[in-house]
Structures are given as C-alpha cells and as structure tokens.
Amino acid sequence: MMEKxxxxxxxxxxxxxxxxxxxxxxxxNDRYVKMYNIAPGRLFVGCTLEEMLEARKAAGTAYxxxxxxxxxxxxxxxxxxxxxxxxxxxxxxxxxxxxxxMKNGCWVSTHDDITERAQNEARIAHLAFHDQLTGLPNRAxxxxxxxxxxxxxAAGNASFAVLCLDLDQFKEINDVYGHSAGxxxxxxxxxxxxxxxxxxxxxxxxADEFTIVSxxxxxxxxxxxxxxxxxxxxxxxVCIDGYEIEGSFTIGASIYPQDGADVxxxxxxxxxxxxxxxxxxxxxxxxxxxxxxxQIREKRALxxxxxxxxxxxxxxLHFQPQATAGGEIFSFEVLLRWRHPVRGMVPPGxxxxxxxxxxxxxxxxxxxxxxxxxxxASWPRPLSIAxxxxxxxxxxGDVPAMILxxxxxxxxxxxxxxxxxxxxxxxxxFERALSVLRRIKNLGVRVAMDDFGxxxxxxxxxxxxxxxxIKIDQSFTARIxxxxxxxxxxxxxxxxxxxxxxSVIAEGVETESQLAFLAKEGxxxxxxxxxxxxxxxxxxxxxxxxxxxxxx
Numbered sequence: 243m244m245e246k247x248x249x250x251x252x253x254x255x256x257x258x259x260x261x262x263x264x265x266x267x268x269x270x271n272d273r274y275v276k277m278y279n280i281a282p283g284r285l286f287v288g289c290t291l292e293e294m295l296e297a298r299k300a301a302g303t304a305y306x307x308x309x310x311x312x313x314x315x316x317x318x319x320x321x322x323x324x325x326x327x328x329x330x331x332x333x334x335x336x337x338x339x340x341x342x343x344m345k346n347g348c349w350v351s352t353h354d355d356i357t358e359r360a361q362n363e364a365r366i367a368h369l370a371f372h373d374q375l376t377g378l379p380n381r382a383x384x385x386x387x388x389x390x391x392x393x394x395x396a397a398g399n400a401s402f403a404v405l406c407l408d409l410d411q412f413k414e415i416n417d418v419y420g421h422s423a424g425x426x427x428x429x430x431x432x433x434x435x436x437x438x439x440x441x442x443x444x445x446x447x448x449a450d451e452f453t454i455v456s457x458x459x460x461x462x463x464x465x466x467x468x469x470x471x472x473x474x475x476x477x478x479x480v481c482i483d484g485y486e487i488e489g490s491f492t493i494g495a496s497i498y499p500q501d502g503a504d505v506x507x508x509x510x511x512x513x514x515x516x517x518x519x520x521x522x523x524x525x526x527x528x529x530x531x532x533x534x535x536x537q538i539r540e541k542r543a544l545x546x547x548x549x550x551x552x553x554x555x556x557x558x559l560h561f562q563p564q565a566t567a568g569g570e571i572f573s574f575e576v577l578l579r580w581r582h583p584v585r586g587m588v589p590p591g592x593x594x595x596x597x598x599x600x601x602x603x604x605x606x607x608x609x610x611x612x613x614x615x616x617x618x619a620s621w622p623r624p625l626s627i628a629x630x631x632x633x634x635x636x637x638x639g640d641v642p643a644m645i646l647x648x649x650x651x652x653x654x655x656x657x658x659x660x661x662x663x664x665x666x667x668x669x670x671x672f673e674r675a676l677s678v679l680r681r682i683k684n685l686g687v688r689v690a691m692d693d694f695g696x697x698x699x700x701x702x703x704x705x706x707x708x709x710x711x712i713k714i715d716q717s718f719t720a721r722i723x724x725x726x727x728x729x730x731x732x733x734x735x736x737x738x739x740x741x742x743x744x745s746v747i748a749e750g751v752e753t754e755s756q757l758a759f760l761a762k763e764g765x766x767x768x769x770x771x772x773x774x775x776x777x778x779x780x781x782x783x784x785x786x787x788x789x790x791x792x793x794x
Contacts, residue, residue: 256354263347265291265319277337277355278303306330315341319349328356336360373446375425376432384445384453391443391457392505395498402457403465404508406494406516407435407472409450410524415487423482430482431489434475442468453512461497462529469493469527490525492516501530514538545596547582552609556581559613560775563784564628564747564768567761571784573626573660575768576614577775578606594632603632604639611645615652615659617778621785626658628690633666642681649685656686660711664692668703676707683708690747694735709744716750719769723755736763 251258257274261267267289275285284297295312298304305311311329318325322343330336335357343349371383379387388404395402409431416424428449435452436444443455454472456465472491479486494516502508511530517538519528551557558581561574580588597603611629618627635641649656661682668675679689690711691703704712714735721728732748739746748760751769760767778785 256352258353259294259351261291261349261351267294268348274353277353302333303331303335306332311339315339322349328360373432376429376446378432378436378452379443379445381445381447384443384447384455387443387445388455388505388509391455392498392508395457400457401461402455402498403461403468404496404498404512405454405456405465405469405472406509406512407452407454408492408516408520409452410490410492412450412489415489419482419485419487423485423487426482427480427487427489430480431476435472438471438475439468440471453509462495465495465497465529469495473525473527492519492524493527494519494530495527496530510538541596544588544593545600545602548580548593548597548606549600549602551580551602552605554583556583557606557609558777559610559617561627561778561781562768562775563773563781564766565772566766567764569761569767571625571772573628574618574778574781575628575662575775576610576630578610579775598632598634601634601638603634607631607635608644608648612648612652615648615654618658619652619654623785623787624655624658625785626660628660628662630662630692631667633664636663636667636675636678641678642685645682645687646685649687657688660688660690662690662692662713665703668707672706679707683710704738704742704744711745711747712739713768714746714748714765716748716769719748719750719756719760720752722759723753729759732760732765733763736765 251269251271254271254273257271257277259267259270259274267285267287269287270285274280278298279301280297280303281301284300285294295304295308307329311327314325314327318341324340324342326338326340328336328338335355338354338356340352341349342351371379371386373380391402394400409428412424412428415427419427428446432444432446432452435454439454439456441458443457445453447453454468456468458464472493476489476491479488481487494512494514496502496508496512496515498508501511514537515528515530519526522528558579560577560579562577563571564573564575565571578590578594580590580593582588594603597606611631614627614629618625631641645659645661648654649659663679667679683689688710689707690713691709692713693715694712703709712735714732718728718732722732723729736746738744745766747766747768748756749768751757751760751767751771753771756769757767757771773781
C-alpha cells in the first residue's frame with residue numbers, strides 16, 4: 243500500500259506537502275524537492291515550517307517577497323480557509339501555491355511551476371497594451387492611462403497636458419527609403435521621444451502619430467518646456483543604411499482643466515491644435531485656443547454634411563460661358579455649388595478640399611459629370627462643356643471607364659466634352675496618370691491643363707502628353723495692365739500654344755483692358771466680364787439659339 247502511495251505522490255506533475263494539525267511536515271513528494279532544489283536530508287518527518295523555509299533559503303528558492311506570502315499562508319492556516327497565491331521566487335521563477343485544510347486537522351499544500359505560462363501571459367498582456375514595432379504603449383494603454391490621470395487630477399484639483407505629435411512627411415520617408423528603413427526610423431524616433439519625455443507618458447497611436455500625457459509640474463510651463471525638447475529631437479538626422487534621414491514633428495497641445503472638462507474633449511482639442519499647427523507651419527507647436535476648436539467643429543460638421551449632399555439634392559451646377567477671341571460663345575465650364583440647408587451657399591474653396599479629404603469627392607465628381615453631360619445633351623446647339631475632375635479621382639477610381647459609361651448613358655458626343663485637370667493628377671504617379679489620360683483621349687474626349695503656369699513642371703507635362711488646351715491661371719490675367727512680366731508671360735504662353743497647336747484660354751477676365759489685350763493676342767476668354775457662373779436657365783438663350791451667340 244505504501245509503495246502505491248509513494249508511486250502516486252512521486253508521479254504527480256506538481257509538488258505536494260502534507261502537514262499535521264501541529265503544522266509539522268508529514269509527507270512530501272520528489273517533485274517538491276526538485277522544484278525548490280532542496281538539498282538531501284533537509285526535509286524530514288516533523289520538520290517545521292521555519293526549518294523548511296531555511297532549506298529553501300539555502301537553495302535560493304525562497305519567496306522573493308517573503309513577508310507578504312508568509313503572512314498570507316499564516317492567515318489561511320489560522321482561519322482554516324482554502325487559499326491560493328502566485329509568488330515569485332528568488333531565482334526568478336513563478337510558482338502557484340494552494341492551501342487546502344482537511345477534516346482531521348491536517349492540511350495540504352500543492353506547488354506548481356507556472357513560469358512559462360506566466361511569461362506567455364505577460365507577453366500577451368504586453369502585446370495588448372504596447373506597440374509591437376517600437377515597444378511603446380499603444381492606444382489601449384493610452385486610454386487607460388489618461389482615464390486614471392484625469393480621475394486623479396480632478397480629485398486633487400491638479401492640471402495635466404495632452405500633446406498630440408505628428409511625424410511630418412513619414413509617407414515620403416517610406417516611399418523613398420522603403421518600409422524596412424521606415425520601421426527602423428520609427429524605432430529610433432520612439433527612443434528619442436522616450437528620452438525627451440523625461441518620465442511623461444508616451445504612446446504610439448498610429449503609423450506616424452504619438453501622444454504624450456504630462457502630469458508632473460505646473461502647466462502649461464511644463465508642457466511648453468517639453469514641447470521645446472521634442473521639437474529638437476530630430477535636429478540630428480537618423481542614420482540608416484548609410485542614409486541620413488531627416489524629419490520633424492508638428493505638435494498640438496491642450497491643458498486640463500481649461501481646455502476640456504472631460505477626456506474626450508481634452509484629446510479632441512489637442513488634435514484640433516495639431517491640425518491648426520499643420521496648416522500654419524509643419525514642424526511647429528500650437529496650444530489649443532477656443533477659436534481653433536470652433537473651426538475644427540465646423541469643419542467636421544461640414545465633412546459630415548457633404549457626405550449626404552447628393553442624396554439630399556443640395557448640389558447645383560452653375561455654368562460659366564467661354565468665348566473665342568472674336569467673342570463667340572463656344573463652351574461652358576461646369577462649376578459645382580453646394581446650397582447647404584442651414585449655411586446657405588458654401589464656397590467651393592471650402593467644401594471641395596473637405597470632400598477630397600473624406601473621399602466624398604469621387605461620388606460628387608461622378609454626379610457632376612453625369613448631370614453636366616445630361617444637360618448638354620439636351621441643348622439644340624452643340625456647345626461644349628468643360629468639367630473639372632479632382633486628382634483624388636485618378637488615384638482611387640477608373641476614370642476612363644466612368645466617363646465612357648456616362649457618355650453612353652447620356653448620349654453626349656465625346657467631342658463636346660472637355661476634362662480639366664491640374665498638375666496634381668500627374669504629380670504622384672506620373673506614368674500611371676499618363677496612361678489614364680491617354681485612355682480618356684482615346685474616347686474622343688478633350689483634355690485641358692488647368693491653372694497653367696502655377697506649378698513646377700507645367701512645360702515638362704506638355705512635352706509628355708498631348709493636351710488639347712491650356713488654361714492661363716487668373717492670377718496672371720489679374721495683373722494685365724499692371725505688370726509687364728504678367729503680360730510677357732501670357733504672350734509667351736500663347737506663343738507656346740500656337741507652336742504646339744494648342745488652344746489657350748485665359749480665366750478671370752473682368753476688365754475691358756484685359757479683354758482688349760487678350761483679344762488682340764487671339765486668346766480665348768472666360769470671366770465675369772463675359773458671364774458669371776449661373777444656373778443654365780440664365781443662359782438658356784445661348785444654348786437654344788440657332789445662330790452663333792456673341793458674348794455681348
């Protein structure tokens with residue numbers, strides 16, 4: 243019988259000890275001895291808890307926090323209530339110990355080495371709250387930390403700062419040096435940030451987004467000093483694979499309690515300050531101001547509203563006539579207007595960039611093109627239309643397929659449609675953009691370069707792609723009569739157009755002197771002097787008349 247008991251005890255996966263009512267050792271198994279590296283002869287029947295402890299101390303396997311666990315075990319023995327504890331040993335291992343009382347007054351303790359399991363759990367917990375690349379706390383950790391900081395500050399009438407940091411032009415770093423180099427760049431940046439934070443909480447929330455919570459010292463003085471340190475951490479380039487990669491941070495900050503009475507508002511206001519800083523000067527620092535908050539809230543409201551503008555029938559097409567040098571109307575530029583139900587007419591310079599940011603521009607431009615083609619197809623006179631498409635359309639969708647589908651649907655002759663683009667279409671992926679533009683021309687649709695002369699590479703683009711028309715930007719037109727240089731530039735552009743057999747049109751014509759100069763040069767005309775952008779009903783006589791119509 244004893245042999246069977248010995249076999250059972252010594253084949254257990256965990257250590258076991260049994261104690262009598264007097265708390266002296268009655269039996270134990272080999273697993274317990276091996277687990278704690280106890281020397282032979284140190285354990286014996288009748289051994290006291292103190293003697294067992296000395297044996298483990300000698301082996302270097304006593305509990306690291308002996309007082310805490312000894313007290314917990316003594317309480318369990320005294321109250322005779324089952325208990326469990328997880329303890330770290332002096333050698334770094336983690337053990338799980340359970341205490342179970344028996345009816346006869348004896349008690350049993352079991353011991354399990356859970357080091358590997360505890361390490362795995364710790365890794366999982368670390369991954370849940372830390373960024374894998376940089377090792378910095380992640381968004382979950384940030385949310386937990388700022389909630390605790392907020393409660394503490396509110397209870398103690400204290401102040402703290404939230405800093406939102408954006409790593410400028412990180413996408414370009416990835417594009418130029420590759421994603422592997424970009425990752426190593428981020429690791430180095432994270433280390434420099436952590437060093438500059440000097441104990442403030444730092445988290446990485448996104449690819450190039452970091453957030454800091456500064457809760458020590460007077461605010462905003464402490465935050466200002468921190469921003470000053472952070473602004474300089476990339477003054478020295480990061481060296482990767484022999485390349486010296488430069489970078490900078492743009493920072494927005496908010497202070498509790500003056501910039502927000504709750505966590506969400508405080509973070510939103512720091513982001514609003516960051517947004518303003520990025521507009522004003524990348525690499526700069528901006529603390530939140532109420533006026534900035536109002537602007538951001540208005541922007542977000544407009545972004546929300548523009549998404550439903552088509553469905554709510556709030557968009558309108560306005561048409562502005564284009565004329566030959568002799569004054570004959572031959573085309574209309576189609577311009578989009580947004581009649582907001584509360585704000586009234588929202589300027590295109592405001593809502594179009596917002597639509598491009600949110601991705602709403604794609605459906606909007608498709609709606610504009612479809613409605614413009616449908617309208618033009620209904621005119622008795624076959625006047626042309628010019629429609630602007632955003633560079634975003636060329637990056638995200640199949641523009642030639644969209645144009646073809648709309649032409650087939652509306653029945654408009656392709657020769658009557660002109661697509662206006664800016665250099666932004668060609669800037670990001672030149673070869674792909676040229677391929678798309680060639681497909682558009684193959685449909686029989688004309689392509690014009692808008693805002694000619696304002697970009698960096700206009701001439702090289704003219705050489706690379708056979709545009710049908712170039713539009714002189716209104717900034718040059720406005721200086722006719724006041725600037726010899728502007729007149730010379732326009733004259734040169736018109737000469738270039740004649741040499742390349744390109745039509746040239748000047749926009750922004752508002753005075754008789756501008757008209758006279760351009761007409762003499764043989765330039766096509768567009769501007770308020772000829773006609774303002776209006777609903778097509780205003781120009782119904784031009785599109786229904788049989789004879790060609792003069793502009794005046």
